[in-house]
Amino acid sequence: MEIADILIKFGLIIVIFLISLVVAMYSTYAERKVAAFFQDRVGPNRAGPWGILQPLADGGKMFLKEEIIPTNATPFLFIVGPSLAILTACIGSAVIPWGQNIVIAGKTIPLQVTDINVGILYIFGVVSLGVYGVMIGGWASNNKYSLLGAIRAASQNISYEISMGLSIIALLLVTHTLSLGEIAQQQHGWHWNVIYQPVGFILFLICAFAETNRTPFDLPECETELVGGYHTEYSSMKLGFYLFAEYINMFISSAVMVTLYWGSYNYPGMDYMNGLLGPTWGPLLGFAVMFFKVLLFIFFFMWVRWTIPRFRYDQLMDLGWKVLIPLAIANIVITACVITFL
Amino acid sequence: MESLSNKKKVLEVKPLNFWERAYLPAIAKGLSITMGHFFKKPVTIQYPEQKREFSENFRGQHSLKRDENGAERCTACGLCALSCPAEAITMTAAERQKDEEHLYREEKYAAVYEINMLRCIFCGLCEEACPKEAIYLDGDVVASDYLRKDFIYGKDKLVEAPLNQ
Amino acid sequence: MSTFYFIAFLSIFFSILVISAKNPVHSILYLILTFFTFTVHYILMNAQFLAIVNFIVYMGAILVLFLYTLMLINLNKESEPVKPFMVKLAAVVGAGILLVALVSSLKIANHASDPLVLKNPNLGLVKNLGKVLFKEFLLPFEVSSVLLLSAMVGAVLLATKDKKEPKATI
Numbered sequence: 001m002e003i004a005d006i007l008i009k010f011g012l013i014i015v016i017f018l019i020s021l022v023v024a025m026y027s028t029y030a031e032r033k034v035a036a037f038f039q040d041r042v043g044p045n046r047a048g049p050w051g052i053l054q055p056l057a058d059g060g061k062m063f064l065k066e067e068i069i070p071t072n073a074t075p076f077l078f079i080v081g082p083s084l085a086i087l088t089a090c091i092g093s094a095v096i097p098w099g100q101n102i103v104i105a106g107k108t109i110p111l112q113v114t115d116i117n118v119g120i121l122y123i124f125g126v127v128s129l130g131v132y133g134v135m136i137g138g139w140a141s142n143n144k145y146s147l148l149g150a151i152r153a154a155s156q157n158i159s160y161e162i163s164m165g166l167s168i169i170a171l172l173l174v175t176h177t178l179s180l181g182e183i184a185q186q187q188h189g190w191h192w193n194v195i196y197q198p199v200g201f202i203l204f205l206i207c208a209f210a211e212t213n214r215t216p217f218d219l220p221e222c223e224t225e226l227v228g229g230y231h232t233e234y235s236s237m238k239l240g241f242y243l244f245a246e247y248i249n250m251f252i253s254s255a256v257m258v259t260l261y262w263g264s265y266n267y268p269g270m271d272y273m274n275g276l277l278g279p280t281w282g283p284l285l286g287f288a289v290m291f292f293k294v295l296l297f298i299f300f301f302m303w304v305r306w307t308i309p310r311f312r313y314d315q316l317m318d319l320g321w322k323v324l325i326p327l328a329i330a331n332i333v334i335t336a337c338v339i340t341f342l
Numbered sequence: 343m344e345s346l347s348n349k350k351k352v353l354e355v356k357p358l359n360f361w362e363r364a365y366l367p368a369i370a371k372g373l374s375i376t377m378g379h380f381f382k383k384p385v386t387i388q389y390p391e392q393k394r395e396f397s398e399n400f401r402g403q404h405s406l407k408r409d410e411n412g413a414e415r416c417t418a419c420g421l422c423a424l425s426c427p428a429e430a431i432t433m434t435a436a437e438r439q440k441d442e443e444h445l446y447r448e449e450k451y452a453a454v455y456e457i458n459m460l461r462c463i464f465c466g467l468c469e470e471a472c473p474k475e476a477i478y479l480d481g482d483v484v485a486s487d488y489l490r491k492d493f494i495y496g497k498d499k500l501v502e503a504p505l506n507q
Numbered sequence: 508m509s510t511f512y513f514i515a516f517l518s519i520f521f522s523i524l525v526i527s528a529k530n531p532v533h534s535i536l537y538l539i540l541t542f543f544t545f546t547v548h549y550i551l552m553n554a555q556f557l558a559i560v561n562f563i564v565y566m567g568a569i570l571v572l573f574l575y576t577l578m579l580i581n582l583n584k585e586s587e588p589v590k591p592f593m594v595k596l597a598a599v600v601g602a603g604i605l606l607v608a609l610v611s612s613l614k615i616a617n618h619a620s621d622p623l624v625l626k627n628p629n630l631g632l633v634k635n636l637g638k639v640l641f642k643e644f645l646l647p648f649e650v651s652s653v654l655l656l657s658a659m660v661g662a663v664l665l666a667t668k669d670k671k672e673p674k675a676t677i
Contacts, residue, residue, distance in 0.1 A: 036384070037379075038376050038379050038380055039379070040379055040382050040383070040384050040385050041384050041386050042384045042388070117555065118555050118633060121556075121559040121560070122559060125559055125566070128563055128567025128568060129562075132539070132571070132574075135571070135578070136536070139532060139578050150578065151578060154571050154575045155575065158568060158571055158572065161567070178633055202366075303377070304373070306376055307373050307376040308369060
């Protein structure tokens with residue numbers, strides 16, 4: 001590999017990292033604004049025009065607040081918790097294909113950091129690792145509410161990972177590959193996987209909600225029962241990291257859903273547009289389309305948050321084990337039958 | 343038990359059918375309801391810039407009135423202080439001097455007139471007790487402040503602005 | 508090769524920390540790190556599928572459950588069971604015998620074949636691994652799935668409540 005290639009890769013990593021951070025930052029703003037619109041309110045509108053500087057103000061507040069580490073906490077693990085949460089949230093973006101190969105100044109650049117041939121499994125592994133941040137932080141706080149929140153998070157994540165994995169297996173039967181880059185290419189034009197796997201997509205969507213701890217599955221931080229859940233004892237930017245990790249997770253899982261089911265950067269009539277715009281601007285339009293879809297999903301996450309109330313914990317477990325897993329297995333069997341006999 | 347008013351309705355709890363148990367149609371319905379609200383006009387009033395109209399009989403901050411010549415009407419009779427259930431009003435009376443006719447209407451006036459806004463319950467009894475129509479609770483909402491001592495409003499804040507200025 | 512030695516050093520270092528850590532939760536966390544170094548080992552051996560499965564199954568699921576259980580157990584000093592001297596002696600003798608058995612088996616294995624040389628260096632990739640599993644090793648693969656199934660049935664059996672009186676004990 002030449003130096004230029006390494007530099008390009010490095011630049012791509014930086015760009016994707018910055019994009020996910022900025023999206024997460026403005027997700028906090030969008031969440032408040034969207035919530036306000038759903039409730040016939042205005043939302044934050046004081047910091048800058050329409051309040052668009054609100055995330056900066058929030059971040060500044062978080063950084064300037066007093067940092068408290070409880071006396072009986074385990075200090076090292078108390079700091080490791082939020083760091084791990086944000087780390088696992090960020091590394092998921094490495095295998096997502098953000099667009100077709102783009103040609104800039106005669107150089108072909110793939111808009112994907114790395115196309116490893118077990119891409120889906122990598123995403124899956126990173127997601128399953130995400131629970132450690134919550135668990136370690138909750139345990140290290142030495143507070144019963146934090147511990148209960150951590151335990152809830154752990155059992156919830158493990159339960160929903162299973163049906164998530166099973167719904168992905170049905171998808172893999174259709175795509176015949178584990179590489180996200182190839183999956184994105186297969187959905188050329190309008191051949192989006194959601195047409196072939198609607199049930200699988202709904203299962204994946206529900207599991208994504210559970211894995212990102214979003215409403216209606218936000219039991220690990222359920223205020224009415226657990227004070228603040230796993231981040232009860234956290235303050236200042238360590239709390240900020242936990243909240244930030246949730247939004248990055250939301251962004252990444254939206255991107256994964258778009259890649260796996262909603263055609264990634266593909267859109268009907270893309271060949272015509274690519275011919276029209278050339279090899280530089282065509283893929284960029286594809287990237288814009290992908291980004292637009294991701295933003296739609298983020299909006300959907302927020303829309304659901306302000307619509308559906310939280311589940312009770314036994315309902316959550318019932319849904320995970322008694323509904324989603326049998327449905328996912330049935331989906332696999334039916335998909336396999338259809339592929340084999342048709 | 344026999345119903346006394348014959349208005350009792352017995353509700354039948356039917357077992358949920360498949361679509362109700364599937365939960366997804368209900369979620370879709372809920373999502374459409376919230377989406378309907380998304381495009382509604384916000385009901386917010388941007389407070390410091392916009393203000394909601396007060397009602398006719400709203401009682402806000404007190405003001406000490408002047409007569410048509412611009413002289414203070416208050417004669418420091420103390421009836422307001424006496425009527426005040428929260429004991430928020432104190433005053434010190436003084437005698438009007440020769441050259442002060444344009445300042446005070448009666449021979450006696452309030453040299454110091456203080457209302458403790460933290461004690462005041464805005465009941466309006468002072469307004470009713472005043473024989474000279476000198477005090478009215480026709481002002482705005484009392485502003486917030488940081489220190490308790492700043493809530494004791496003196497004549498500088500209470501007396502109406504002079505007429506021709 | 509230096510990467511291998513570095514990672515191997517880390518695995519051994521963390522596994523020593525696992526058994527020497529006073530706090531059980533800390534030792535589980537070291538175990539997680541140990542398994543992470545194993546994942547890196549697999550990647551170094553070009554066994555990507557195995558690496559990622561190790562990552563998901565061990566780090567993402569089994570150790571979460573370990574951590575989960577340990578967090579719930581009350582691990583105060585007072586509740587620590589006092590082990591008699593004979594038990595400790597038995598443990599040392601047992602561990603020693605296990606070590607001897609391991610060393611001797613490794614010695615025999617070294618003579619028999621060279622385990623470092625793989626026939627196909629790309630065996631670890633998903634496609635090749637799947638073909639091998641479902642052609643050459645189909646029977647052991649399916650038998651192992653029966654083993655897992657029986658473990659699951661056993662767990663369900665243990666977890667179900669006895670209704671009234673136990674009718675039949677299996």
